[in-house]
Amino acid sequence: MSLEKINNPLNARHWIGHMETDYRYTLGVAGERFLKEIKENARIMGAKCPKCSVVFVPPRLYCEKCFTKLEEWVDVGKRGEIYTYTITTIDVDGKKLEKPQIYALIKFEGAHGGLIHRIGETEKVYIGMKVEAVFKPPNERKASINDIAYFKPAER
Amino acid sequence: MSVKIKHYPGEEIETQDFREGKVLFESFKPKAKYAWSAGIAISRFLEELKNGRILASTCSKCKRIMVPPRIYCEKCFKPTDGWTYVKDTGTINTFSVSFIAADASRLKEPIVVAIINLDGASEGMGIVHWLNEYGDWREIKIGMRVKAVWKPPEERVGAITDIKYFKPIKE
């Protein structure tokens, strides 16, 4: 009996299948309020912990540090700063994109955390760059993180 | 569930709330495709199914004749050291008459699935397969004798489904 080296399972005797699952994730209590604010008011909100004096973005139901339930929400503004970024040239299947796409982690002043989003209207990008959210028109918003079309360089 | 607790958290929603937009959600369907390789023992087992034979592996220490075959004896934790054929007849160990499909949807005609202890294998060595040609499902009994119904040789591909199903036999 030998252990054979086969790199592709299709070259061995095999059975093909897939995992037939479909998902529907509720946004949850905090998530629903956060995305409704984006949809209805084009506002990016954070949740403030009175005990730790930390504003969490995205907002959440509880403070992960002290477990206090977070009731106070604050508007952190549309403008943020690029904390780190990547320029992708391939999609999730490994196929080449027509045009490279910048993704960044954007932090907001005075807030802990940040949002991952696309950067548009520029080919230049650097850490520390000031950016501003570009919202889709109100009638196209669906209470999704994609109601923000992308972030663009902010004027100083 | 203690008398000291007055309120239990949780906001109940109904399934129709998703359709009616009363609850917000994100959808996702994973693209999870797989090719499961059959491995050493089962590849050989499947190859023999093509020949219309059921292969078992044996352990010289505990003397078990094991089906489905494996390359190690999980009791003695040593390599199995022999191969043998078992018969395509056996006894129903247990069975179920299913009116639901894998996605929990309702079937019009039931599927009968059974564990069949194969003749020639050690006691209680069963495989799982379909049962057919049983007449009224209410007449199926544990302990009934059954035999494999094979696909014609030219249609066999080396899969467990080379056996079409098992059917009751009179002896």
Place this chain on the structure above:
Amino acid sequence: MFGKKRVAIVGAGVTLFRRNLKETGKELAYHAAKMALEQAGMELHDIQSVVVGSAPDAFDGVHMKGEYLADGAGAYHKPYMRVFVGGATGVFAPLAGWWHVASGKFDTCLVVCEEKMSSCYPHPQYAFTTIFDPILERPIGMNLIWIFALEMNRYMHKHNIKKEDIALVSVKNKRNALDNPIAQLAANITVEDVLNSEIMAWPVQRLDVSPTSDGAAAVVLVSEDVAKEVTDNPVWIDGVGWCIDSTHWTNRDLYYPDYVEYAARMAYKMAGIKNPPKEIDVAEPYDPFDYKELHHMEGLLLCKKGEAPKLTREGVTQRDGDLPVCPSGGLLGVGNPISAAGLMKVCEIFWQLRGEAGKRQVPGDPRTGVAQAWGDLMQYSSVIVLRR
């Protein structure tokens, strides 16, 4: 004593169990964990380690669910692990918590179990199809209900048990759940209702089965020293046991779960229990299907093989019987958010032993209780013995 330190439960928390809850999995975990801490009179900063139990990632639809749930379970900047042994996870998670404290490594451990099965639709059962062997069993179309049906049929055949007797479990547990404020499927039903419910996979009918659910549960475990500081009313973990059977499930005799017996013997030996039916005052065996309660009573050595239906028929397992079984209402009545349902059973024994179970309180000042969960491919069992 086993380990370096004796371990107590000092607080427990649960959310509602429902078919759909709006909260995310993290939010559910937070609610249960927060409640357990409040009940213990403790804060998150008192917690030195965290264990999360959660069933397959495919239910919540979040890969690496342990990592996802961490902040909701209070694990931020703390030693943390997720355990997973299928349906047995809910009782296994506090066993893992017990190692943390009994080893002497930590004085406190927060144990949280969560499930959000509603994410997977139209039915989470489909996610279960990939638990079977992909070469020999999946092509046959194996699904979860089938294996229960095969086991139930074998059990009924071996002991000549009637479906009427098995249905009594469903009737009892759903009725017990009427007094449980978190219950999803509490009801007054009859044996006839069970026998007339639609056939899913004979011999399994609709009312033999627990539902799919969302929910969370949590307990706070502490060492003896801390227990003395925070409560006059600790409940001790005096026995732990766990065991797995062969994965070749078609090669086993399914009529009796001997792996449950091995796990139970391990826990009883540690707790010094020699005569389980006499020494155990209240039991919460795992009951995702009605026959499983009977199967597990036998595996837990609470009666002889094949005798559990008789005890049920005679009323012994009723809340006011000699051996109350599933006074919470069990999975059949309270609901089955897999791991959270297992931990809910531990919470119930905790509250029963503290005399806090209200309308569900079993009479006779119970001192010793056992909870058990079961899972993987009908092969894993976890057992915990609690004492006041």
